[in-house]
Amino acid sequence: MKLNIRLHGRGGQGIKTAGRVVGTAAFLAGYYAQDSPMYGPERRGAHVSSFVRISDEPVDGRGYIAAPDAVAIADHSLLEQASPLQGLRSGGVVIINAAKHVELGIPTIQQAVLDISTLANKILGRDAVSAGVGAAVCKALGIAGRADVIEAVKMEMEELGLREELIEANIKLAEECYAAIPTLQLKTNEEDMLMERDEIVEIPATPAPASVALISAAGNSTARKTGAWRDATPVINYQKCTRCMVCYIYCPDSCISLDETLTPHIDYEHCKGCLICFMECPPRAIQVEV
Amino acid sequence: MSEETVFKTMKDTPRQEYLSPGSPLCAGCGGEIIVKLALKVLGPRTIVVSVPSCLALLELYPYVSIKTSMLFAPFGAGPAAAQGLVDGIEALASKGVIQNPGTKVLVLTGDGAAYDIGLQATSGAIQRGLDFYYLCYDNEAYGNTGFQYSSATPFASWTSTTSVGLESSGNTFWKKDLFEIWRAHNPPYVATVAASRPVDLMRKFEKASRIRGPKLFIALGVCPTGWGADAKETIRIDKLAVETGMWPLKEAINGEVRHTYIPRKRKPVEEYLKTQKRYEHLFKPVRRDDLIRAIQERVDRYWESVSE
Numbered sequence: 342m343k344l345n346i347r348l349h350g351r352g353g354q355g356i357k358t359a360g361r362v363v364g365t366a367a368f369l370a371g372y373y374a375q376d377s378p379m380y381g382p383e384r385r386g387a388h389v390s391s392f393v394r395i396s397d398e399p400v401d402g403r404g405y406i407a408a409p410d411a412v413a414i415a416d417h418s419l420l421e422q423a424s425p426l427q428g429l430r431s432g433g434v435v436i437i438n439a440a441k442h443v444e445l446g447i448p449t450i451q452q453a454v455l456d457i458s459t460l461a462n463k464i465l466g467r468d469a470v471s472a473g474v475g476a477a478v479c480k481a482l483g484i485a486g487r488a489d490v491i492e493a494v495k496m497e498m499e500e501l502g503l504r505e506e507l508i509e510a511n512i513k514l515a516e517e518c519y520a521a522i523p524t525l526q527l528k529t530n531e532e533d534m535l536m537e538r539d540e541i542v543e544i545p546a547t548p549a550p551a552s553v554a555l556i557s558a559a560g561n562s563t564a565r566k567t568g569a570w571r572d573a574t575p576v577i578n579y580q581k582c583t584r585c586m587v588c589y590i591y592c593p594d595s596c597i598s599l600d601e602t603l604t605p606h607i608d609y610e611h612c613k614g615c616l617i618c619f620m621e622c623p624p625r626a627i628q629v630e631v
Numbered sequence: 632m633s634e635e636t637v638f639k640t641m642k643d644t645p646r647q648e649y650l651s652p653g654s655p656l657c658a659g660c661g662g663e664i665i666v667k668l669a670l671k672v673l674g675p676r677t678i679v680v681s682v683p684s685c686l687a688l689l690e691l692y693p694y695v696s697i698k699t700s701m702l703f704a705p706f707g708a709g710p711a712a713a714q715g716l717v718d719g720i721e722a723l724a725s726k727g728v729i730q731n732p733g734t735k736v737l738v739l740t741g742d743g744a745a746y747d748i749g750l751q752a753t754s755g756a757i758q759r760g761l762d763f764y765y766l767c768y769d770n771e772a773y774g775n776t777g778f779q780y781s782s783a784t785p786f787a788s789w790t791s792t793t794s795v796g797l798e799s800s801g802n803t804f805w806k807k808d809l810f811e812i813w814r815a816h817n818p819p820y821v822a823t824v825a826a827s828r829p830v831d832l833m834r835k836f837e838k839a840s841r842i843r844g845p846k847l848f849i850a851l852g853v854c855p856t857g858w859g860a861d862a863k864e865t866i867r868i869d870k871l872a873v874e875t876g877m878w879p880l881k882e883a884i885n886g887e888v889r890h891t892y893i894p895r896k897r898k899p900v901e902e903y904l905k906t907q908k909r910y911e912h913l914f915k916p917v918r919r920d921d922l923i924r925a926i927q928e929r930v931d932r933y934w935e936s937v938s939e
């Protein structure tokens with residue numbers, strides 16, 4: 342067996358730990374396993390991913406998994422904002438944390454849906470889905486049995502230094518998710534990649550006389566569309582706006598620009614949804630749309 | 632008191648933007664507001680020297696959010712790199728390779744570099760009278776690596792290395808007074824700033840830009856992620872830090888200290904502490920009046936010593 346899994350979520354949901362749970366469970370079940378998160382500076386709310394390689398032979402791949410057999414998506418809004426299905430092989434499986442089946446329009450992939458967030462909120466009091474996602478992936482792909490999964494959750498939560506009650510609660514979440522999700526049959530084959538990789542930034546080689554990372558650009562971070570971080574959207578009511586500039590001054594990400602009449606305009610491709618503008622607008626001319 | 636300034640109200644905020652959107656910094660980052668405003672005053676001919684800190688993420692290969700030039704230096708070496716730039720520019724100008732470039736060099740660090748790891752390099756640069764700007768974004772811990780304690784961490788606050796529990800109640804030390812340490816070196820200009828006071832901030836950078844020599848700033852860097860607050864609260868918390876007197880706004884010109892804002896009726900420190908999870912243990916499960924009082928008394932004592 343050779344199984345490559347990619348997990349997607351938002352910073353704060355526990356996607357790195359979810360990957361570790363899957364890797365550890367696979368190891369306990371007798372496989373070779375490798376798990377790693379995408380190391381980056383991404384913060385709370387940002388799109389994050391982690392990778393698990395499982396095999397009955399030593400694992401030799403490293404790094405980003407470009408053509409996974411299965412993808413887990415811990416926040417289904419990422420389907421629109423990121424491209425979590427990129428490179429998924431046809432016949433593969435997608436495991437989605439959502440209340441109901443999500444129409445993907447791709448008949449050749451199978452879908453397992455479970456509302457892990459609701460369970461996590463009920464059991465842990467917040468959207469910390471790592472144990473639930475880990476358990477759901479293990480069961481949906483038939484990686485490890487219940488006992489191994491529970492043991493893996495316990496090990497990983499202890500590693501994080503969680504209090505006893507929280508470890509117990511995470512085990513409960515894992516148990517419920519394990520019980521609730523079906524096992525699907527993977528039908529992927531090596532050759533057949535469902536979606537081409539695109540949107541990958543190619544970094545051209547530059548001569549490096551002094552071995553420096555040279556960026557010959559000014560302010561090119563606009564290529565990063567941080568608008569995908571947003572879970573609430575500020576909207577300006579121009580009838581109420583007094584053109585006071587307050588929102589413009591306080592927006593940390595320079596996402597508000599002013600035209601000649603001092604009218605503010607929000608750059609939704611990059612607005613992270615911090616809502617400072619909403620809080621600070623003196624006449625309360627900014628509303629929040631969720 | 633009335634000095635020449637182009638910054639009279641918030642409406643005078645320059646409209647040029649030297650930060651691009653799309654940085655990987657947290658939503659609601661207070662430090663980003665500080666850098667944005669500082670660069671608006673310093674202008675396009677500013678070379679930013681960055682060292683490891685959250686704000687180093689303004690430059691993350693292959694992307695950069697700063698629209699002016701930028702150099703990345705090792706953790707403790709920001710002012711040393713600035714010295715190299717200043718000297719290099721001067722040498723090129725004296726050889727006639729470049730003409731009067733009017734370049735400003737700004738070292739941008741967090742509190743980790745300013746208070747701990749880079750303090751000696753700053754000390755050396757101030758002592759040598761280097762003509763540069765230093766801006767410390769003080770979020771009171773090593774925010775970029777998981778919010779570990781630094782010597783800027785305030786008393787009784789939680790960090791990932793000053794734990795909170797039955798036996799412990801956060802940091803046992805008091806915050807280092809970097810303003811006074813810098814001032815003791817006799818630089819021509821030292822100031823504290825806060826994002827919620829943009830006019831004060833811009834005036835201070837304006838004033839500094841008329842002075843030759845080391846010009847040093849400590850900015851309160853409200854950190855929603857590390858401090859445990861909602862991103863939208865950043866400016867509110869910043870205002871409370873100023874209004875409770877926990878973050879004095881002041882400057883020292885040639886060593887002489889002047890407060891640029893004195894909160895007339897200081898709010899109780901509690902109002903500030905309550906907004907952040909890093910102080911939650913002062914209120915839950917039992918109220919720690921002893922610790923809250925200790926913080927209040929320290930603030931009161933500070934302001935008693937302030938005349939004007």
Ligand code: SF4
Nearest residue numbers: 592612613615616618
């Ligand atoms: S929500 Fe935050 S990032 Fe978006 S426009 Fe408002 S202040 Fe800027």
Ligand code: SF4
Nearest residue numbers: 582583585586588622
């Ligand atoms: S803060 Fe409010 S009133 Fe002021 S410019 Fe922005 S939207 Fe308009």
